[in-house]
Amino acid sequence: MDLNGYILFQCPDGYEPATSGNQCENINECELEDHGCEKNCTDTLGSFTCVCDEDEFLALDGKNCLKFICPAGFELSASGTECENINECVLDDIDCEKNCTDTNGSYACTCDFGEILDEDGKNCHPLIDSERCQFSWWSPEGRINSCYMYSTPNLTADWGGARNICAENSMNLLAFETEEEYQFIAETTKDEDYRLLWTGANKLSGSWEWEGLDLPVSSSFWKPGRPDGSGDCGYVYHDSRIFDYGCENIGVFICEFQFN
Ligand SMILES: [Ca+2]
Ligand SMILES: [Ca+2]
Ligand SMILES: [Ca+2]
Missing domain, CATH: 2.10.25.10 (Laminin)
Structure with a gap:
């Protein structure tokens, strides 16, 4: 204009x-x-x-x-755009007596096998008899007068190591004395993820017997065709009965506590 x-x-x-x-x-x-x-x-x-x-x-x-306000147990990421889990286990003020396991948004103190966490959530004490069955499954009708402690998938050992861990807890490696007991263990472990589970079956003294019991391993518990000389220790794989295998192999295991 x-x-x-x-x-x-x-x-x-x-x-x-x-x-x-x-x-x-x-x-x-x-x-x-x-x-x-x-x-x-x-x-x-x-x-x-x-x-x-x-x-x-x-x-x-x-x-x-x-x-950004992050919920408890989370902190702002370096990019400043999201909240991420705090790994409390690497912090100085976490006072787990034994092990610390980080979780998403929190953490947990954990104890060694055969121990249980004190009420304070931090310290550990060895299981006393009344607590020993806490991690166990009882047989129906109490027909098996034992209780069992199952090693977790991150606690594995060779046969001798498994036996020692059980012994430290005044227990023996699992021994099948009746078909019902075998069925019970097979049922309670059927969903567990493991390759081999050590039992107390071994022939370290020359003939197959149950560790700590001075009792021969009944032929009915063997996988057909076993033992075939594969080793001196016996494991089970879910409901496949017992296989003989080298004692140096690593597996999970079950300790058994027999009540009198
Ligand atoms: Ca401007
Ligand atoms: Ca955490
Ligand atoms: Ca038994």
Whole structure:
């Protein structure tokens, strides 16, 4: 528009006519009082942006700043955009007496095999007899007067090691004395994930007998075709009965505590 020799400019949003010359220039909104940014304002060509502190993010209104608040047991990730699990086990103020297991959002103190966690959740004490069956399955009708302690998948040993761990807990390696007992163990372990489970069957003294019981291993418990000379110790694989195998192999195991 030509008005008496002056040309009127229509500047786009965010620009204003320059004080000299026929140009539009960027408005520095950050110098104005009404930019509305809660924290910091950064001017841009034709606009401006609000900027938050490092541990914050800009709210949807583009002006206010919000802080990530992580739930207990989580902390802000290095990128500042998500909450991630705190590994409490590497912190100095965790005082688990034995082992610390990190979990998502928390942690747990754990004890060695044959021990149980005190009520404080931190210290461990050896199982006393009344607690010994806590990790066990009882036979139906109490027909088997034993209880059993199952090693967990992360506690494995060779046959001698398994026997020693059981002995430290005043127990023997598992011994099948009746078909019902065998069926009971097969049932309670059918869903467990293991390759071999040591029993007390061994012929380290020359003939196959149950460790600690001075009792021969009845032929009915063997996998058909076994023993075939594969080794001096006996394991079970789920409900496949007993296989003979080298005692140096590593497996899970079950300790048995026999009541009189
Ligand atoms: Ca601007
Ligand atoms: Ca944790
Ligand atoms: Ca038994």
